[in-house]
Amino acid sequence: ASFNTLNFQSALKKVPEETLLVADEAHNFGSEQNIKALPEFLKYRIGLSATPDRYFDNEGTSNILKYFNSDKKITQEINIDDAIELGSLCKYKYYTYVVDLTPDEMEQYKKISKQLLIYYSKNKNSLNQQDSVVKALLLKRKRIIHKAKNKEKIFRQIIDSLLEKNTELKNTIVYSPEGAYEDSELKLINKYSEILYQDYNLSLKQYTGGTTNRSEILNSFSSGDVNILVAMKCLDEGVDLKRAEYGIFLSSTGNP
Numbered sequence: 001a002s003f004n005t006l007n008f009q010s011a012l013k014k015v016p017e018e019t020l021l022v023a024d025e026a027h028n029f030g031s032e033q034n035i036k037a038l039p040e041f042l043k044y045r046i047g048l049s050a051t052p053d054r055y056f057d058n059e060g061t062s063n064i065l066k067y068f069n070s071d072k073k074i075t076q077e078i079n080i081d082d083a084i085e086l087g088s089l090c091k092y093k094y095y096t097y098v099v100d101l102t103p104d105e106m107e108q109y110k111k112i113s114k115q116l117l118i119y120y121s122k123n124k125n126s127l128n129q130q131d132s133v134v135k136a137l138l139l140k141r142k143r144i145i146h147k148a149k150n151k152e153k154i155f156r157q158i159i160d161s162l163l164e165k166n167t168e169l170k171n172t173i174v175y176s177p178e179g180a181y182e183d184s185e186l187k188l189i190n191k192y193s194e195i196l197y198q199d200y201n202l203s204l205k206q207y208t209g210g211t212t213n214r215s216e217i218l219n220s221f222s223s224g225d226v227n228i229l230v231a232m233k234c235l236d237e238g239v240d241l242k243r244a245e246y247g248i249f250l251s252s253t254g255n256p
Contacts, residue, residue: 003029004037012039020044026068027051030060038067045069055255056127056138097158099150112141146177147188151250155192158248159200169202171221171245174230178251189232192250196228204228 002008019042023029026047029038047068054060065071083089101109119127119134127134162169174196176189189206196202205217205226211234220226222242232251 004033009037015042017041017043020046023047023068025049026064027054027061029067030054030057030064032060035060035063035067051255097154099148099154101144102149105144105148109141109144112137112144116141143179146179146251147181152191152195155248155250156195156199159196162246163200168227169200169246170224170227171243172228173241173244173247174228175247175249175251176230176232178232188250189230193230196230202227204230207231207234209234 021039021042021044023046026049028034029047045068047064047070052061052065052070052074054064062071065074069075080089084091116127116134116137119131119137121127127138159169162172174192176192178188180187181191189208193204193206196204203226205220205228207214207217207229208231211217214234217226217229218239218241221229
């Protein structure tokens, strides 16, 4: 967001063309607003991204690849297997749990999907995500998945199974969905925190955009003083933790 500010853009105009631009999480630069703000005069450019394909936005993906001269071929590529082999990533096991939508949730999901079909372009094989109506519908549909009532039951099953293996559950991160339950003001992150603290007597800290003492919380988590970190959005694109054993993702989407 700071990239588009007047201060940043005016400072950018003053740098020589020999300047190297490094764009971390480069996929975020593929939006219409960001593409317009990218400096064409800079000769040297590096875009870094674990997920270069923008979800439902082929045009944005194409624009960002062209800007970094990677539309014909990605300059350098490394997959997860290679990174594990190099020791840059640790080995992990991944388990999926199926959560069924309730009949009401499914009905709602289908209804919104039919509305979105109107805005789907066969030629571009994508939705126009810049359209305010499309944005609103996608957000509304995503919230159905975030708030799926049956997630709570599966969440308890996962915690139960982990506690069977561990007398004390530590070094666990819970990725909470955004938003609140529609029938109350209770935020989803607070609901899952409540389950862990009240029903399982586990110590936890929340880690969100409003968290001020972040480094202190991360240190408490790494040292084992805090059993569980309940995060919302903040750990999406990487935080260096000294140790983590389990990650429970409640905030899943269809984005590969």
